[in-house]
Amino acid sequence: MLVIGGCRIVTPGELIEYGWLRVRGEQIAETGIGAFEGDLDVDLAGHTIVPGFVDQHCHGGGRNSFITTDPGEAFRAAQLHLAHGTTSIMASLVTGTFDDLANQIRTLVPLVDQDVIFGIHLEGPWISGKFHGAHDPALVRPPTRREVGELLAIGDGRIAMVTLAPELPGAIAAIKQIVRADAVAAVGHTDASYDETRRAIDAGARVGTHVMNAMRAMRHRDPGPVVALLEDPRVTIEAICDGHHVHPAVLRLMFAEAGSGRIAMVTDAMAAAGAEDGSYQLGDLRVEVIDGVARIFGTDTIAGSTLTLDAAVRFMVLVGKVSLQAAIRSVSTTPAEAMGLEDRGSIEVGKRADLAVLGPDLRVRSVMVRGEWVESFDV
Ligand SMILES: [Zn+2]
Structure with missing residues (x-):
């Protein structure tokens, strides 16, 4: 006591x-x-x-990556974020070959059982070739019943979330397959129309992956995934609140529309979070970090963040002008609810x-x- x-x-x-x-x-x-x-x-x-923070989208930190076949490296990545208040963390993988993803999932499964991570997130490979962001465009592909089933089976209940693009052939069936396996289906890295996104939500998708980033932009006659996700009370909205990924004014708009009860701040952090600038790997891609901003080498494409959730809270309180209570809810209660972690996430x-x-x-x-x-x- x-x-x-x-x-x-x-x-x-x-x-x-x-x-x-x-x-x-x-x-x-x-x-x-x-x-x-x-x-x-x-x-x-x-x-x-x-409450300890819950990060439902994270690729690494402290020079270590969850995209690995070394469980020690994944453990150290989780420790970096733990030092910044994140007591429950998702290990997010990126697009890869079937064999690479299978080996990475096998590496992470025991870490779920040891409570080092709460789940595994497949951010690819079933995403848009147009909005692939920092995923290898040569490896993105439409979902097939067989590949989705095999990777979920290797995860054996530890795959907590799968991000996919609803406009791809087979995506709606894949969403139903993911939901049946008790994982959260998320819409992201997508060129979907408003109606395609609505169909995905009706099929069971419940999360928007880093909304605004790596998805078709909102236009006045083409609201796209952004509006479909933001306006639907069933959907939890991931937001990367580092001031680089989304303009603070747009973050304020997102909070005004969806509220802290539906916005889950995520880091989408890569290995340079909590570490110095320099050269890093994100999956198979080389990433250059300058002044804390990670970009695919030689391009302007942002490749994950160097954020920790405590920094996201400070940013949203100081710059985003949300209350401390709202910011805290968005890094704890809301993601815990979205991920079905009923035993934690609030005091x-x-x-x-x-x-x-x-x-x-x-x-x-x-x-x-x-x-x-x-x-x-x-x-
Ligand atoms: Zn990511």
Whole structure:
């Protein structure tokens, strides 16, 4: 049993200016407003306790990538983001050959079972050749019942999300196949029309992958995937809030339309997150990072971010002008709900005691996972 507080706490219902919470075992057992009657185990005066962040779209960090056949490398990538408050992380793969994807999935499956990552995300290969972004255009392809089935089978329940382009032949059937396998179908890297996107949502798609990026743009007579995704209450909207991927004014528009209850801030981070500028690999492609912006070598194409979710929160509070409570919801509760992680994502009695403690500058001071302080980040 542990009582922490004497500080601000962000809960789903309200922002408690001065309160405390009790942790018993792996769970939050009680929360209270005002001074705790008795001695606090940890006095966090001047700090803010928030739920641990949930990143549903991430490729790596700290010079390490989830796109690997080395489980140690994937572990270190997760540790980098843990140090920045992300207590639940998805390992996102990119477009590759069947054999490469199969080997990467086999590498990551045990890490799901060890709770290092909460799931595997296939961002390709069933995406648009026109909006491939930082995916190898030579390898993108339409989904076939067989390939989708074989990769899902290798994942054996650990593939949590699949991004695809609904306009591709076979995509609507693939969405139904993905949903039947208990994975989330996401619309992204797509040239779909408004109507094609609506059909995808009606078939079961529930997430828009980094909405605005790598998809057909919104036009006044061609609303495209952007409007279809933003206006549908069934869909969770991924947003990369680093100030490079989407203009802050457009991010404000997205928050105004969908709200923090439907916007999941994601990093889409690659290996350079939390590391220095220089040359990196994203899958088979060479990426150059200059001033924290990752681009495919020799092009203007942005190739993932160098973001961590604590930085995304700071950006949206300071530049995006959303409230701290809304920003926190978008990095914790909303993605947890979108990913079906019902046991975590908010500071509520009975939820997992996955917490981040922020300083007055909104930087992460300490992190708790399942009721235990993370002593060493080892990055
Ligand atoms: Zn990505």
